[in-house]
Amino acid sequence: MTPDITTKPSETVSYRGADDGGQPLWRKLVRWETALVFVLIAVLIFGSAKESGFLDGTNFFYISLNMGEIAIMALPLTLIVMTGEIDLSVASMLGLSGTVMGSLFHDGWSVWAAMAAALLVGAAGGALNGLLVAKMGLPSIAVTIGTLTLFRGLAEIVLAPRTITGFPISLTKIGVVPVQGTKIAWSALIFLVLAIIFGVVLHATALGRSIVAIGLQPEAARFSGVRVDRIKFGLYVVSGVFCALAGILFTLKNSSVSYDAGTGLELNVVAIVLLGGVSIFGGRGTVIGVVLAVVIVGCLQQALTQMGVQPEVQNIVTGSLLLVSVLVPNSGELVRRIRARRRRGPVPAA
Amino acid sequence: MTISRTARRRATAILSLSVAGVMLAACGSSSNAGSDPTGKPTATGVKKGLTVYFIPKDTQNPYEVLADQGGKKALEELGGKVVVSSGTADTAAAQIPSIQTAIQKHADAIVIAGNDPSALCPSLNQASAAGIKIVSFDSDISCGTSPNHLFINQADTADVGTSEVDLLAKQIGSTGQVAILSAAASATNQNAWIGFMKKQLTKYPNMKLVSTVYGNDDPATSLTVLQGLLSAYPNLKGIISPTTVGISTAAQYLSNHKDVAKKVTLTGLGLPSQMKSYVKDGTVKSFELWNPNQLGYLAGYAAASLASGSASLQTGSTFKAGTLGSYKVLAPASGVGPSVVLGPPTVFDASNVDKFNF
Structure with a gap:
C-alpha cells in the first residue's frame, strides 16, 4: 500500500525506509511480536520465582485448559479485526451453541448430532452478523452488541433455568485429563492446529492479502477487485462456527451447560486479539502475535491467582495490558496526530 | 417507594439462599446445634497448620465477605490458615482457577459457594481425588457423589x-x-x-x-x-x-x-x-x-475437622465448632447430600444491628 512509484529497485527500498507510515527507527528493530516474546519470558520468570510449581506439567495443563476456548474464539476474531470490523457476540454464541447442544442432548439426540446442530446454529448466528455488517453495511460494533444480547436471550429461552448434565464421560474427560502422553488440554491442542491453518491463510494466501487490503483501505480493495462484502460475510460465518466449537468444548469441559455459560468472555477474547498486536483500525496483525498473547494472558492470570493477588487487582493488570497494547503499537500514529494538532494550534482563526 | 437495585439484588440473593434451605426441609429433623457458648473453642482432634481455601461466589459480595471472615476466625483458633480466592464476576469460569490453585498448593480443604451447581464438579472432583476435602455453603453444588462433599445449610x-x-x-x-x-x-x-x-x-x-x-x-x-x-x-x-x-x-x-x-x-x-x-x-x-459470619465460622470448623479425619460424611458423625458448640452430620435427602444446619436464625435489634453490613 506504500505509494511505490519509482522504477529503480534501490530507490524503492530507500523510499520505503524513509517513509513507511512514518515509523521511527526503533519500531522497525523492535517488532510487537518480539516485545511479546520478552513479555512472555518475563511472565514465566516472574511466575516461577513467586511460585515453585509454576513451570510444572499440571500447571501447564491448567493454563491450557482455562485458555483453550478463549483462544479458539480469538482466531476468527483476529481476521475480523484485521478487516477493521469487530465481533462482540462471540461469548454469547458460545453460550447459545452450548445451550442448543445441551438441550438437544437432553431431548434424546445423540451427542454427536447435538454437536452438529450446535455448529449449524453457530453458522446461522455468524451469517446473521455477516448479513447485517457486510451486506447491509451496518457498523459491526452496534450489530454485534445487539447479537451479544440476542444470542444470550435465545439461550435463556432454550434452557433457563435448567442445567444440563450427563454428557458421556468419554467426552467430558477432556476437562480433566490432558491429551494422552502430553500435558496439553484438548481445546488448546485444537487451538494450536487451527492457529497454524489461520496463520497460513492470513500470511501466505491471496485471501489473507485481501483481508489485509480490506483493513488498510476498503475502497481501494474494492476497486482492485477484492470482494469485500463476501469476505467479511464469510469471516463472520467462520467466527460463528468456531465460537460454536468453543461452546461444545466448554460444555464438555464443564460436563454441564446452563444458559449463562461463558458470560463476559468476549472481553478476554478482544483483549487477547489486541494484545497480540492486531490493530483495532484494521490491516495490521499476525497470528503468532495472538498465540503469544494467549500464552501470556494464561500464564499471568494463573500466576496472579496462585499468588493470591486479589481479583480486582488482576482486573487492573489486565485492563492496563489492554491499554498498553492499544497505545504502544499506535504510538507512531498518535505522535503524528498530536504534532499535526500542534501545527494547527498556533494558527488562529485567520 | 423504590428500593435501590443493589438492595434488591442482595435481597434476591438472600432469597435464593433460602431455597437451598427449603430443599433440606425434607430432612425433617430439627436443629441439632447445641449452642453452648463456652467462650473457649474446643479443638479436639483437629490438626494444626491446615490450609483451607475459601472460594466465595465473588470477592465483593458483602454477605460472603462476612462468611469468609468467619472462616478465617475459625482457622485462626485452630492454628491453620484460610486463603480466600475467587473472581469478581459470579461465574464458574472465575472460580475454576481458584480450585486449581488449591490443588497446586496442596490445600487440605476447599469451602465453596458454587456459582453454578454443575460446572464446578469436574474441577472439584479433581481436588477431591487429590485428597482435598470439599465443603459447600451458601449455594450448594449438585455433583452427586463425585465429589462427596458436606453442605453447610444456613437455617432449618x-x-x-x-x-x-x-x-x-x-x-x-x-x-x-x-x-x-x-x-x-x-x-x-x-x-x-x-x-x-x-x-x-x-x-x-x-x-x-x-x-x-x-x-x-x-x-x-x-x-x-x-x-x-x-x-x-x-x-x-x-x-x-x-x-x-x-x-x-x-x-x-x-x-x-x-x-x-x-x-x-x-x-x-x-x-x-x-x-x-x-x-x-x-x-x-x-x-x-441467619448470620453469614457464623456460617463461615462453622464451615471453617467443618472443613478442618474433615481434613483432620476427626469428622466424616457419615450420618451422625459429630464435630466441635468452637464457640458454636457441637454439630452432627445429617443424612442425605432429596437432592442434598450430607449436611449440617447452622442453627436458629440470628435475631437483630437495636443492640446489634449496626454490627452487620450485609
Whole structure:
C-alpha cells in the first residue's frame, strides 16, 4: 500500500525506509511480536520465582485448559479485526451453541448430532452478523452488541433455568485429563492446529492479502477487485462456527451447560486479539502475535491467582495490558496526530 | 417507594439462599446445634497448620465477605490458615482457577459457594481425588457423589417458621390479629416457612392469623397488598414478612405512617443493612436472618475437622465448632447430600444491628 512509484529497485527500498507510515527507527528493530516474546519470558520468570510449581506439567495443563476456548474464539476474531470490523457476540454464541447442544442432548439426540446442530446454529448466528455488517453495511460494533444480547436471550429461552448434565464421560474427560502422553488440554491442542491453518491463510494466501487490503483501505480493495462484502460475510460465518466449537468444548469441559455459560468472555477474547498486536483500525496483525498473547494472558492470570493477588487487582493488570497494547503499537500514529494538532494550534482563526 | 437495585439484588440473593434451605426441609429433623457458648473453642482432634481455601461466589459480595471472615476466625483458633480466592464476576469460569490453585498448593480443604451447581464438579472432583476435602455453603453444588462433599445449610426450615412466630408473639403479648406478607404465592421456601408458622401459631390461642397476602417480592406490589391488608383489618396487631423485600417495604410504609406503626408490629426476615434505619427510628423492634459470619465460622470448623479425619460424611458423625458448640452430620435427602444446619436464625435489634453490613 506504500505509494511505490519509482522504477529503480534501490530507490524503492530507500523510499520505503524513509517513509513507511512514518515509523521511527526503533519500531522497525523492535517488532510487537518480539516485545511479546520478552513479555512472555518475563511472565514465566516472574511466575516461577513467586511460585515453585509454576513451570510444572499440571500447571501447564491448567493454563491450557482455562485458555483453550478463549483462544479458539480469538482466531476468527483476529481476521475480523484485521478487516477493521469487530465481533462482540462471540461469548454469547458460545453460550447459545452450548445451550442448543445441551438441550438437544437432553431431548434424546445423540451427542454427536447435538454437536452438529450446535455448529449449524453457530453458522446461522455468524451469517446473521455477516448479513447485517457486510451486506447491509451496518457498523459491526452496534450489530454485534445487539447479537451479544440476542444470542444470550435465545439461550435463556432454550434452557433457563435448567442445567444440563450427563454428557458421556468419554467426552467430558477432556476437562480433566490432558491429551494422552502430553500435558496439553484438548481445546488448546485444537487451538494450536487451527492457529497454524489461520496463520497460513492470513500470511501466505491471496485471501489473507485481501483481508489485509480490506483493513488498510476498503475502497481501494474494492476497486482492485477484492470482494469485500463476501469476505467479511464469510469471516463472520467462520467466527460463528468456531465460537460454536468453543461452546461444545466448554460444555464438555464443564460436563454441564446452563444458559449463562461463558458470560463476559468476549472481553478476554478482544483483549487477547489486541494484545497480540492486531490493530483495532484494521490491516495490521499476525497470528503468532495472538498465540503469544494467549500464552501470556494464561500464564499471568494463573500466576496472579496462585499468588493470591486479589481479583480486582488482576482486573487492573489486565485492563492496563489492554491499554498498553492499544497505545504502544499506535504510538507512531498518535505522535503524528498530536504534532499535526500542534501545527494547527498556533494558527488562529485567520 | 423504590428500593435501590443493589438492595434488591442482595435481597434476591438472600432469597435464593433460602431455597437451598427449603430443599433440606425434607430432612425433617430439627436443629441439632447445641449452642453452648463456652467462650473457649474446643479443638479436639483437629490438626494444626491446615490450609483451607475459601472460594466465595465473588470477592465483593458483602454477605460472603462476612462468611469468609468467619472462616478465617475459625482457622485462626485452630492454628491453620484460610486463603480466600475467587473472581469478581459470579461465574464458574472465575472460580475454576481458584480450585486449581488449591490443588497446586496442596490445600487440605476447599469451602465453596458454587456459582453454578454443575460446572464446578469436574474441577472439584479433581481436588477431591487429590485428597482435598470439599465443603459447600451458601449455594450448594449438585455433583452427586463425585465429589462427596458436606453442605453447610444456613437455617432449618422449621426453625425459620417457628422462630418468627415466637418473635412476634413476644412483642405483641401473644394476643391479637396477625397477618403474613409473603413473596410470590408459588414461592416454595416462603410457603414451607408459612406452613411451620401456622403450626406454631396453634401454640398461641389468642393470636389469630387473619390473612396471608403476596407481594411477589416486588416493592410496589408489596405496598399495594399491605395497604389493602391494613384497611381490611383495622385492628391488626402484627405482620410477619418472611421476605427481605416485603419486610423492607412494609417498614418503609410504617416509618412514614407513625399512627399505623403505633398499632402494628412488624417482623420477619430482613437484611440488617436495609432495616437499620427502621430499627433506629423505632418502626421495627426486631427481625431475623441467619448470620453469614457464623456460617463461615462453622464451615471453617467443618472443613478442618474433615481434613483432620476427626469428622466424616457419615450420618451422625459429630464435630466441635468452637464457640458454636457441637454439630452432627445429617443424612442425605432429596437432592442434598450430607449436611449440617447452622442453627436458629440470628435475631437483630437495636443492640446489634449496626454490627452487620450485609
